[in-house]
Amino acid sequence: MSSAVALGFERERANASQWFRSLRDEICKAFEQLEEEADPKLYQGRAGRFEFTPWKRSASEDQGGGEGGLMKGRLFEKVGVHISTVYGEFGENFRGEVKGTEKDSRFWASGVSLIAHMRNPRVPAVHMNTRMVVTGEQWFGGGADLTPTLTDQRRDDAPDAKSFHAALKEACDAHGKDYYERFKKWCDEYFYLPHRKEPRGIGGIFYDHLHSGNWAEDFAFTQDVGRAFLKAYLPIVRKRMIEPWTEAEREEQLIRRGRYVEFNLLYDRGTRFGLRTSGYIETILSSMPPVAKWP
Amino acid sequence: MSSAVALGFERERANASQWFRSLRDEICKAFEQLEEEADPKLYQGRAGRFEFTPWKRSASEDQGGGEGGLMKGRLFEKVGVHISTVYGEFGENFRGEVKGTEKDSRFWASGVSLIAHMRNPRVPAVHMNTRMVVTGEQWFGGGADLTPTLTDQRRDDAPDAKSFHAALKEACDAHGKDYYERFKKWCDEYFYLPHRKEPRGIGGIFYDHLHSGNWAEDFAFTQDVGRAFLKAYLPIVRKRMIEPWTEAEREEQLIRRGRYVEFNLLYDRGTRFGLRTSGYIETILSSMPPVAKWP
Numbered sequence: 001m002s003s004a005v006a007l008g009f010e011r012e013r014a015n016a017s018q019w020f021r022s023l024r025d026e027i028c029k030a031f032e033q034l035e036e037e038a039d040p041k042l043y044q045g046r047a048g049r050f051e052f053t054p055w056k057r058s059a060s061e062d063q064g065g066g067e068g069g070l071m072k073g074r075l076f077e078k079v080g081v082h083i084s085t086v087y088g089e090f091g092e093n094f095r096g097e098v099k100g101t102e103k104d105s106r107f108w109a110s111g112v113s114l115i116a117h118m119r120n121p122r123v124p125a126v127h128m129n130t131r132m133v134v135t136g137e138q139w140f141g142g143g144a145d146l147t148p149t150l151t152d153q154r155r156d157d158a159p160d161a162k163s164f165h166a167a168l169k170e171a172c173d174a175h176g177k178d179y180y181e182r183f184k185k186w187c188d189e190y191f192y193l194p195h196r197k198e199p200r201g202i203g204g205i206f207y208d209h210l211h212s213g214n215w216a217e218d219f220a221f222t223q224d225v226g227r228a229f230l231k232a233y234l235p236i237v238r239k240r241m242i243e244p245w246t247e248a249e250r251e252e253q254l255i256r257r258g259r260y261v262e263f264n265l266l267y268d269r270g271t272r273f274g275l276r277t278s279g280y281i282e283t284i285l286s287s288m289p290p291v292a293k294w295p
Numbered sequence: 296m297s298s299a300v301a302l303g304f305e306r307e308r309a310n311a312s313q314w315f316r317s318l319r320d321e322i323c324k325a326f327e328q329l330e331e332e333a334d335p336k337l338y339q340g341r342a343g344r345f346e347f348t349p350w351k352r353s354a355s356e357d358q359g360g361g362e363g364g365l366m367k368g369r370l371f372e373k374v375g376v377h378i379s380t381v382y383g384e385f386g387e388n389f390r391g392e393v394k395g396t397e398k399d400s401r402f403w404a405s406g407v408s409l410i411a412h413m414r415n416p417r418v419p420a421v422h423m424n425t426r427m428v429v430t431g432e433q434w435f436g437g438g439a440d441l442t443p444t445l446t447d448q449r450r451d452d453a454p455d456a457k458s459f460h461a462a463l464k465e466a467c468d469a470h471g472k473d474y475y476e477r478f479k480k481w482c483d484e485y486f487y488l489p490h491r492k493e494p495r496g497i498g499g500i501f502y503d504h505l506h507s508g509n510w511a512e513d514f515a516f517t518q519d520v521g522r523a524f525l526k527a528y529l530p531i532v533r534k535r536m537i538e539p540w541t542e543a544e545r546e547e548q549l550i551r552r553g554r555y556v557e558f559n560l561l562y563d564r565g566t567r568f569g570l571r572t573s574g575y576i577e578t579i580l581s582s583m584p585p586v587a588k589w590p
Contacts, residue, residue, distance in 0.1 A: 072590070195570045195580075258583065265560035266570075275490045275561070285490075288553065290590055294583035295367070 007087075007108050007134045012215055016132040017085045019219075020112040023130075023226045024083045027114060028069055030230060031076060034237055038075040042244060043119065048073020050081070055280035063088040064108075068283035072290070075123075075241055079116040080286035085109070099209055100137030108134040111142070112226070113270065115287040121253030123240040124148040124160055124201070125260065127287075128229040129270065130222045138215070140222045141208035143183065144168060144229040145191055146236075147201030147260065149253035154202055160236045161202040167232030168205045168225070175221040176212075183207045193263055200263050257289035264288070302382075302403050302429045307510055311427040312380045314514075315407040318425075318521045319378045322409060323364055325525060326371055329532055333370040337539060338414065343368020345376070350575035358383040359403075363578035367585070370536055372414040375581035380405040394504055395432030403429040406437070407521070408565065410582040416548030418535040419443040419455055419496070420555065422582075423524040424565060425517045433510070435517045436503035438478065439463060439524040440486055441531075442496030442555065444548035449497055455531045456497040462527030463500045463520070470516040471507075478502045488558055495558050552584035559583070 028050045035047040048071045056065035066084025073079070087108040090098065095105045111131025118125060130142030146164045148154050155161065165184070172180035187206035192199050205225070210218050264271050264287055274284035323345045330342040343366045351360035361379025368374070382403040385393065390400045406426025413420060425437030441459045443449050450456065460479070467475035482501035487494050500520070505513050559566050559582055569579035 078590075195576055254586075261556060261587075262560060262580070265557060281490055285557070285589065288589035291549075291586065291588050292556075293586050294580065295373075295585055 007106055009108075009134050009138055009215070012138075012219070013085075013108060013110065013132065013134065016219060016222075017083075017110045019223060019226075020083050020085075020110055020130070023223075024067075024069065024081055024112050027081050027112075027230060028071075030234055031071065031079060031081070031116070034234070034241070035071070035073045035075050037238075038073075038241060042242070043074035045074045048076060053282070055283065057086055057088065057280075061088075066280065066283065068280060068286060070286055075119060075237075077117050077119040078286075078290040079114070080283065081112070081114045082283050082286070083110075083112045084280075084283075098133075098135060099139070100135035102136070104136040106135065117257065117289045118237070118241075120241060120243070121149050121245050121249040122153075122243045123237055124153065125257075125289075126229075126233050128226070128233075130226055132219070132222070137211065139209045139211040140218045141210060142222060142225055143187055143204060143206035144225065144232070145187055145201055145204035145206070146233075147256070149256040150249060151252070156202060158202070160240070163236065164202070164204060164232045167228045171221070171224040171228035172205065174224060175217065179207075179221070180205070191263065193259060193267070195266070196259060196262070198259070200260065251293070251295075254289075254291055254293040255295065257292040258294045260289060261292050302401055304403075304429050304433055304510070307433075307514070308380075308403060308405065308427065308429065311514060311517075312378075312405045314518060314521075315378050315380075315405055315425070318518075319362075319364065319376055319407050322376050322407075322525060323366075325529055326366065326374060326376070326411070329529070329536070330366070330368045330370050332533070333368075333536060337537070338369035340369045343371060348577070350578065352381055352383065352575075356383075361575065361578065363575060363581065365581055370414060370418075370532075372412050373581075373585040374409070374411040375578065376407070376409045377578050377581070378405075378407045379575075379578075393428075393430060394434070395430035397431070399431040401430065409524075412552065412584045413532070413536075415536060415538070416444050416540050416544040417448075417538045418532055419448065420552075420584075421524075421528050423521070423528075425521055427514070427517070432504075432506065434504045434506040435513045436505060437517060437520055438482055438499060438501035439520065439527070440482055440496055440499035440501070441528075442551070444551040445544055446547070451497060453497070455535070458531065459497070459499060459527045462523045466516070466519040466523035467500060469519060470512065474502075474516070475500070486558065488554060488562070490561070491554060491557070493554070495555065546588070546590075549584075549586055549588040550590065552587040553589045555584060556587050 050069045050071045053068045057063035064086035069081040071079050090101055090105045095101050109131055113129040115127045125147040128144040132140050153160055169180045183205035187203045190206045212218050345364045345366045348363045352358035359381040364376040366374050385396055385400045390396050404426055408424040410422045420442040423439040427435050464475045478500035482498045485501045507513050
């Protein structure tokens with residue numbers, strides 16, 4: 001535990017962790033509200049509620065931990081909203097792979113991450129994640145991206161794509177002239193399945209190693225990304241959740257979810273990072289869709 | 296194409312390719328026969344038939360290819376039996392990772408691979424794969440392993456596990472005193488999910504880089520592994536396919552299949568090799584189960 005303290009940024013780390021928790025609370029509240037609003041004619045069963053499970057990285061040493069939040073609802077078929085604050089030292093096999101650990105293998109990382117798989121195939125799946133990291137260096141990273149499951153929604157000029165991009169652009173433009181262009185491009189490159197030669201969804205933004213030299217400014221941007229996510233996604237859900245769907249659309253959704261699984265297990269750094277740093281397995285793999293098909 | 300010829304083992308390569316094809320034919324025939332035998336009271340629809348799709352690694356150059364065989368039946372919910380013979384040169388990112396390519400990046404590989412996902416959760420899933428590889432060196436590799444989906448079948452002393460192990464032991468014992476012990480252990484180590492701290496199934500055998508110095512003997516062993524697979528698996532299917540199953544067992548199967556997906560995408564070398572050598576994507580990922588759950 002002392003190792004983390006020695007990394008510096010003590011007050012900043014506390015502030016960031018606290019923000020990630022409060023953002024988590026706000027998101028969960030908003031999602032539970034949507035569960036309440038869901039039309040019983042389209043969505044069977046009772047409105048879902050989040051269940052929270054705290055976990056620790058180590059039973060014997062203080063290496064941090066987190067709180068996994070999971071809701072299996074009627075509108076949100078499966079959604080995980082997780083916070084974690086972990087610290088310690090990387091083993092030899094990891095060292096050098098993470099920026100700033102070449103000389104000093106200690107790390108501290110705190111963040112919030114979210115993946116929502118919706119029952120209605122007309123409501124896009126979504127992912128959001130923001131984090132602060134301290135190693136020998138300090139940075140922020142994160143982003144948000146939308147994965148519509150139906151082909152006609154998977155175009156950059158589809159209404160949901162346009163409104164999602166617009167909200168993230170607004171957050172970016174308030175903080176850096178070139179942020180939106182750079183982080184949108186980064187997102188398109190990152191959330192891509194080379195073996196399928198296809199993007200995961202319609203994109204959004206992705207950024208990493210953000211260290212402008214002004215911690216407060218970088219933190220403010222990261223906060224705005226979280227807020228923009230909510231501003232972007234909630235209206236999309238409200239608009240789409242009232243649309244009935246067909247069996248064929250459900251089938252298309254389940255196949256699309258298979259691609260989501262492929263991306264997460266083959267390429268996603270967060271998943272790989274989590275599995276290799278003894279993250280809480282149930283939380284890491286809660287990103288997996290409740291049902292997926294490879295027919 | 297000349298590069299492959301220059302690697303040597305010309306006649307042996309032809310013999311091996313021919314064997315993998317004939318084994319493929321035998322397996323497909325046996326599986327189609329089981330489809331016919333399936334009791335219509337338990338299995339809806341018509342008996343499945345394999346469909347074969349030839350593919351090439353490159354449209355412009357001769358780099359080999361294969362034939363994907365897929366059956367979506369009533370008993371075999373999804374089964375792929377594939378043959379391929381591929382050759383060419385590894386790119387820089389692969390070189391050195393495969394034995395014998397440190398100095399010479401050319402390779403030739405031929406084999407048969409099979410994964411069967413059964414509709415009835417009481418019938419175990421199965422995997423078999425044998426191959427001959429030539430680089431700067433020459434070897435055989437392969438194996439077979441069984442993945443029962445129900446907990447009470449996932450013990451080494453369960454009847455199916457015992458008969459499966461016994462058939463493979465017989466094949467091993469005919470060729471090498473220590474083969475069974477070594478290759479069974481290798482299988483247990485390979486088909487293991489470290490992040491779950493659990494084995495994929497009940498094991499079987501796994502071997503790689505088999506080069507005793509006697510090509511004919513190594514080939515004969517590899518042939519016997521293929522034959523042992525059929526001898527082991529067909530009776531298990533015949534015995535279990537007549538057992539009715541419950542919804543709860545089906546659910547357990549679908550969750551178990553999720554672990555299968557995790558293994559294949561996170562760890563399986565065959566999958567990774569295929570994706571990185573521009574293998575035919577539909578064939579490589581035909582190992583994915585038709586439906587899987589992460590509830």
